[in-house]
Amino acid sequence: IPAVGYGSTEDWIVSSSSAIGVMGSQPAVKLLPDGKEVAYIHFRNGQTNPPSDFRWSGHMGEMVLDNATVPDLVSGDLRFVAMGNSYAEIIDEQNPITLAGNSLFHAHWAASEGVKIIDRSNTRGITFANPITTSTYPPVMRALMNCSNKNTATHYTTCNLSYVTDGGRYYLGPGYWSYWGVPDPPGWRVGSGNTASTSYSAGFQARYTYVSNGLLVVQGNGGDLLVFQHSGTPLSSPQPSPTLQPSPTPDPADVNNDGTVTISDLQLVISRWLLNGQGDIQSDGKINTLDAAAVIKVLLP
Incomplete structure (x- = not known):
């Protein structure tokens, strides 16, 4: 049985001062050029040994769905996927996963994280030390702690990135931001988490990152949308060869x-x-x- 399915997104019940685990991420299925399919999903594996917190034993995985896609792997086996600038390894912060072509997104409650899959050849991903390689996209912060570089026209910053209501969630810059210096909707939850007047993980909130009609849409914890449009020249789609008359x-x-x-x-x-x-x-x-x-x-x- 694959080691998936028992992670969660942690949330907080203020009335009882207790943490709960909301159902974690669901798999995102990718259709390969040869017609086969693989699924991307969080999983746990003993090849890493977190020094102090058992929750940090998670990984992003590529699951094969048959016995032929990758030699020597059978249906349900997983390969490690490098996630770079991400908190995908925390098993109680498993958030929605989406795919667009070779782009893999993890909608963490602190930021929309994403990578581009580069090399998923058969020899990669069998071990944690030799994962399926990726390149990292700039994160999109839900709410960014004040820093020295602010551009309200592009929402782009060269700063390193700290989530405004939880300094423990930090990303390497540069990146983008939805809210600057204030908590993102639904706002602070008084009495939640470790410190009064801080936000917890907003586990119940729906949030996804998806691509539609050339736009990158980042859905926030409160249902807010931040939409990106490519400012350069898009790659042209392959055109069919003309029929000779x-x-x-x-x-x-x-x-x-x-x-x-x-x-x-x-x-x-x-x-x-x-x-x-x-x-x-x-x-x-x-x-x-x-x-x-x-x-x-x-x-x-």
Whole structure:
């Protein structure tokens, strides 16, 4: 049985001052070019040994769904996926996973995290030390603690990134932000977490990161949306090769070969009267009334 399915997103019940685990992430299925499928999902594995907190034994995994996609792996086996600038390894902070092509997103409650899958060849991912390789996308912070670099036009910052209501969730910059210096909706939950007036993980809140019609949409903890549009030149989609059409058969009455039959063709026939060669439409060796009639027939159908 695969080591998946028992993680969660931790939340807090203020009235009883107790933590609960909300159902964790569901798998995101990717269709491969050869028609096979794999699923991306959190899992736990003993190849890492967190020094002080057992909750940090999680990983992002690629699960094979048959016995043929990756040699020597059977349905349900998982491979390690490098997540870079992410908290995907915390088993009680497992949040929604989405895919767009080779882009893998984890909608953590502190930031939308994402990577681009680079190398998932058969030899990769079998061990933690040799994962499926990725490149890291800039995180999108739900609420960013004040820092020295703020751009309200682009929401881009070169600062390192701390979640405003929980200094324990920190990302390497640069990145983007939804809210600056204030908590994101639904706001602070008084009495929750370790310190009064701080937000907990907002585990009940729906949040996803998805791509639609060329836009990257980041859904926040309170249902708010931050939408990104690429400012450069998008990659063009492959265009089908044009179907070759047969060349049209030239009209014999087009004596001057300009593509149309006009009075100029009749004039050329008359100028070469009783000669042969160009203008001998009937190919009888002599330009005469039969050739002129062939041009006139096209001009006056």
